[in-house]
Amino acid sequence: MTDLFSKFDPLIQQREELLSNGVTDPFNLVMEKVESPTVAICNGRRTILLGTYNYMGMTFDPDVVAAGHKALDEFGSGTTGSRVLNGTYAGHRAVERALKDFYAMDHAMVFSTGYQANLGVISTIAGKDDYIILDIDSHASIYDGCALGNAQIVPFRHNDIEALEKRLKRIPPEAGKLVVLEGVYSMLGDVAPLQEMVAVSKANGAMVLVDEAHSMGFIGEHGRGVAEAQGVIDDVDFIIGTFSKSVGTVGGFCVSNHPKFEILRLVCRPYVFTASLPPSVVATAATSIRKLMDSAGKREHLWENSKRLHAGLRQLGFKLGTEEPQSAIIAVIMPDLETGAAMWEALLNEGLYVNLARPPATPAGMTLLRCSLCALHSEEQVGEVLTMFAAAGRATGCIS
Numbered sequence: 001m002t003d004l005f006s007k008f009d010p011l012i013q014q015r016e017e018l019l020s021n022g023v024t025d026p027f028n029l030v031m032e033k034v035e036s037p038t039v040a041i042c043n044g045r046r047t048i049l050l051g052t053y054n055y056m057g058m059t060f061d062p063d064v065v066a067a068g069h070k071a072l073d074e075f076g077s078g079t080t081g082s083r084v085l086n087g088t089y090a091g092h093r094a095v096e097r098a099l100k101d102f103y104a105m106d107h108a109m110v111f112s113t114g115y116q117a118n119l120g121v122i123s124t125i126a127g128k129d130d131y132i133i134l135d136i137d138s139h140a141s142i143y144d145g146c147a148l149g150n151a152q153i154v155p156f157r158h159n160d161i162e163a164l165e166k167r168l169k170r171i172p173p174e175a176g177k178l179v180v181l182e183g184v185y186s187m188l189g190d191v192a193p194l195q196e197m198v199a200v201s202k203a204n205g206a207m208v209l210v211d212e213a214h215s216m217g218f219i220g221e222h223g224r225g226v227a228e229a230q231g232v233i234d235d236v237d238f239i240i241g242t243f244s245k246s247v248g249t250v251g252g253f254c255v256s257n258h259p260k261f262e263i264l265r266l267v268c269r270p271y272v273f274t275a276s277l278p279p280s281v282v283a284t285a286a287t288s289i290r291k292l293m294d295s296a297g298k299r300e301h302l303w304e305n306s307k308r309l310h311a312g313l314r315q316l317g318f319k320l321g322t323e324e325p326q327s328a329i330i331a332v333i334m335p336d337l338e339t340g341a342a343m344w345e346a347l348l349n350e351g352l353y354v355n356l357a358r359p360p361a362t363p364a365g366m367t368l369l370r371c372s373l374c375a376l377h378s379e380e381q382v383g384e385v386l387t388m389f390a391a392a393g394r395a396t397g398c399i400s
């Protein structure tokens, strides 16, 4: 018998080697208590959270929490069914209305996760004879959506407008074409040149889908994302998003103005063949989304935090993923996995949690310490974070 697990041996070995140095497992941390969107108790100590996707700090918002409690009391703990059978409650319709209002779009469809939204929409609209032209650094859920639909995949170099155009021109003009982009790329926190890319895609007869998972709520005048900030939201055919980041709960969605959009509810397998979100989740999401419409002050503070952290880390001598802060994500580039893990642990011991990211999730084989800011981090907390980076960086030899 061939052990089907033997393909994981190199990864098992790499993991054992890393942990044999006595380093804490960076992928197995327990949040023992979560006090707020910015502070938790880990290993018994107060820890500043700088590695969550809680960009707008909605998880403890009193209105959001109250809406969840109310729905739990009135509708129970779960729907036990698919959206197309018994799983559409008033709350599912309400959250879809909130999304339509938030984006000022005609249609909104809610999935159980953002992963499923990409999986479902991409695989359903682009099939075997169609082409998907995508940035090579696209999220796993985008690649998995392409694979599920069996479309021809044409990747192009990250954020390279010319490469996108060249690929588009090589595809037969009559073929169905979907260009898939992200607003913010979550590993380095860099933003896509959507204005140019959407124009090039349209000029070459392609439909455009933009995943705004890491920009919703924060980027753009109304928090609609990078497509809004760059003035091309009306030319984008589909926006994918998630409730697991700025919205502060779990779930995924697609919004669109396409006149035939609603047919997806009958043909999209990751929508049809899975249970719908629990009533408490859609109630918290709807309340959060409506509050995000009116959060200009928080967006401004989050930008200030991002600029302060970026400038402070650079001044300390760390190498960062972007020249300028472009989003709420600031990636600190580590020389290798061992140093990255040591630095991650040193920061945790100082009382700071960040994400350790490594290949294959990261581009170009990089090891990153990913910092994601929250609109509720105070100026003092950002100062504390910089002090901790200075101490941990010197202790591990990352900076002098």
Ligand SMILES: Cc1ncc(COP(=O)(O)O)c(C=O)c1O
Binding pocket: 113, 114, 115, 116, 118, 139, 141, 182, 186, 211, 213, 214, 242, 243, 244, 250, 251, 252
């Ligand atoms: C760009 C992007 N799209 C989709 C997702 C999936 O979102 P969810 O957590 O809702 O499944 C993520 C999650 O990290 C993401 O980064």
